[in-house]
Amino acid sequence: MAAAGEPHGSLYDTIIVGAGIQGSFTAYHLAKRGKETLLLEQFPLPHSRGSSHGQSRIIRSAYPQEHYARMMAESYRLWERLEAEAGTQLYRQTGLLVLGPSADPEFQSCCRTLAQHRVPGQLFTSESLCRCFPGIRPYCGEVAVLDHTAGVLYADRALRAVQDGFRRCGGALRDGEKVTGITPGVVVTVTTSGGVYRAKTLVITAGPWANKLLAPLGLQLPLQTLRINVCYWQEKVPGAYGVSAHFPCLLAIRANQASHHIYGLPSNEYPGLVKICYHSGSPADPEERDRLPEASALPDIQILCDFVSKYLPGLGPQPALVEHCMYTNTPDEDFVLDRHPTFSNIIMGAGFSGHGFKLAPVVGKLLCELSLGEAPSYALEPFRICRFPAQPHSAL
Numbered sequence: 455m456a457a458a459g460e461p462h463g464s465l466y467d468t469i470i471v472g473a474g475i476q477g478s479f480t481a482y483h484l485a486k487r488g489k490e491t492l493l494l495e496q497f498p499l500p501h502s503r504g505s506s507h508g509q510s511r512i513i514r515s516a517y518p519q520e521h522y523a524r525m526m527a528e529s530y531r532l533w534e535r536l537e538a539e540a541g542t543q544l545y546r547q548t549g550l551l552v553l554g555p556s557a558d559p560e561f562q563s564c565c566r567t568l569a570q571h572r573v574p575g576q577l578f579t580s581e582s583l584c585r586c587f588p589g590i591r592p593y594c595g596e597v598a599v600l601d602h603t604a605g606v607l608y609a610d611r612a613l614r615a616v617q618d619g620f621r622r623c624g625g626a627l628r629d630g631e632k633v634t635g636i637t638p639g640v641v642v643t644v645t646t647s648g649g650v651y652r653a654k655t656l657v658i659t660a661g662p663w664a665n666k667l668l669a670p671l672g673l674q675l676p677l678q679t680l681r682i683n684v685c686y687w688q689e690k691v692p693g694a695y696g697v698s699a700h701f702p703c704l705l706a707i708r709a710n711q712a713s714h715h716i717y718g719l720p721s722n723e724y725p726g727l728v729k730i731c732y733h734s735g736s737p738a739d740p741e742e743r744d745r746l747p748e749a750s751a752l753p754d755i756q757i758l759c760d761f762v763s764k765y766l767p768g769l770g771p772q773p774a775l776v777e778h779c780m781y782t783n784t785p786d787e788d789f790v791l792d793r794h795p796t797f798s799n800i801i802m803g804a805g806f807s808g809h810g811f812k813l814a815p816v817v818g819k820l821l822c823e824l825s826l827g828e829a830p831s832y833a834l835e836p837f838r839i840c841r842f843p844a845q846p847h848s849a850l
C-alpha cells in the first residue's frame with residue numbers, strides 16, 4: 455500500500471527539502487527535464503524566515519573569484535528565460551560600482567575577471583566618480599569600476615516565478631510541511647509533519663537549517679548562521695539616489711577600514727529609501743532571528759551610520775527602516791554543492807554566504823545534474839565539502 459502523501463503510490467525521482475531560491479530552482483530544472491519532483495517547505499509560502507525573501511538582490515558579473523564570474527553569463531541567460539516564461543520583470547539593469555583602493559587585490563581581481571569575460575565595464579578615478587555620481591563622496595585615492603551588466607533582481611517576485619514555473623512543469627510543491635525524518639537507502643524515505651514520501655534521490659537546500667537536517671545523517675558542515683540587518687536610508691531629495699536617476703548599485707571594498715563589504719541598491723522598491731547594508735551580522739539560530747538583540751550587539755549599524763554620513767551625504771544619518779534576513783556562511787564564503795559522503799543519493803546545497811541569489815539558476819542546474827548522476831556543467835572543486843578540515847571526503 456502507498457504511504458500517506460505519495461503520488462499514486464509511486465516513487466519520486468527527487469525530493470527537495472527547502473523552497474528557498476536554491477531548492478526552488480533545483481526543483482524547476484528537474485521538472486523541466488520531466489522528472490517526478492516533490493518540493494517540501496516547512497512554512498506556508500510566501501514566508502520571510504529564511505534567506506530568500508525581500509524585495510531585492512544584487513546581480514553582478516563583477517566577482518573576484520573566477521569560478522563565480524564564469525557562471526554568471528549562464529545565470530543571466532537563465533534569469534532572462536524565467537522572466538520570459540513568467541511574463542513579468544525580474545531584473546532591472548542599473549550597473550554596479552565596485553569601489554576600493556586601486557591596489558586592493560580584490561578590486562584588481564574584479565577588474566581582471568570583468569575583462570577576461572568581456573563584460574562591459576568602465577574605470578573611474580576619485581575625481582571622475584565625483585563628477586559622474588555627485589551623491590558619492592569617495593575616500594581619498596579611492597577608485598571604482600562600473601559593471602554595466604549588474605542590477606537588481608526582484609527577489610520575492612523571482613521566487614514566486616520559479617515556483618510557478620516548477621508547478622507548470624508538473625512539479626508538486628507542499629508548503630507548511632516540515633521534514634522531521636530522513637531515512638537513507640537506495641530509496642530515501644522522508645517523513646514530514648504531513649506525510650511520508652519516497653524518492654530515488656534527495657536534495658537538501660535548507661538554508662540556515664541545513665545542519666539541523668544533516669545532524670541525524672551524521673554530518674555537520676562548518677556553517678555559521680548570521681542575523682543580518684537590512685537597512686534602508688531616507689533620501690534627503692526624493693529620487694536623488696534612485697533607479698530613475700540612474701544611480702547604480704554599490705559594492706564598497708574596505709570602506710572606512712570596515713572588515714566586511716558595504717553594499718547598496720538604488721531607491722526603487724520603497725520610494726525614497728535606499729538599501730545600504732553591511733555584509734555581515736551577528737551569530738543567531740534561525741529560530742531566534744526575531745528575538746531583539748541588545749543595542750550593544752548592533753556594531754554593524756554603527757559602521758553603516760558612519761559610512762552613510764561621510765560617503766552618501768544625501769541620505770539621512772540613521773536607518774529609516776530595518777528588516778531582517780539570515781546568512782549561512784562557510785569559512786571561505788564559497789558554497790557547498792556536493793554529495794553526502796556516505797549516502798551518495800543525498801545531495802546538499804548549502805552555505806550560500808550572503809551572495810547566492812544571483813547564481814541560483816546555475817546552482818539549481820548543478821544540483822539537478824548531481825541528483826541525476828550527470829557530469830556537472832561547471833567544475834565543483836571549490837564547492838566540495840572535502841575542502842574543510844576534518845570533514846570526510848566526498849563520495850563523488
Ligand SMILES: Cc1cc2nc3c(=O)[nH]c(=O)nc-3n(C[C@H](O)[C@H](O)[C@H](O)COP(=O)(O)OP(=O)(O)OC[C@H]3O[C@@H](n4cnc5c(N)ncnc54)[C@H](O)[C@@H]3O)c2cc1C
Pocket residue numbers: 471472473474475476477494495496497503504505506507510511512513631632633634659660661662663664667682683684731778779780781803804806807808809810811812813
Ligand atoms: C540581507 C541579505 C541580502 C542578500 N543580498 C544578496 C545579493 O544582493 N545578491 C545575491 O546574489 N545574494 C544575496 N543574498 C544571499 C541570498 O539571498 C541567499 O544566498 C539565498 O537566498 C539562499 O537561499 P537558500 O535557498 O539556500 O536558503 P533559504 O531561502 O533560507 O531557503 C531554505 C528553505 O528551507 C526551508 N527548510 C528548512 N528546514 C526545513 C525542513 N526541515 N523542512 C522543510 N523545509 C525546510 C526553510 O524554511 C527555507 O524556506 C542576500 C541574503 C540576505 C539575507
Ligand SMILES: O=C(O)[C@@H]1CCCC=N1
Pocket residue numbers: 512513514705715717733808809810
Ligand atoms: O552578492 C551580492 O552582490 C551582495 C553584495 C555583496 C555582498 C553580498 N551580497
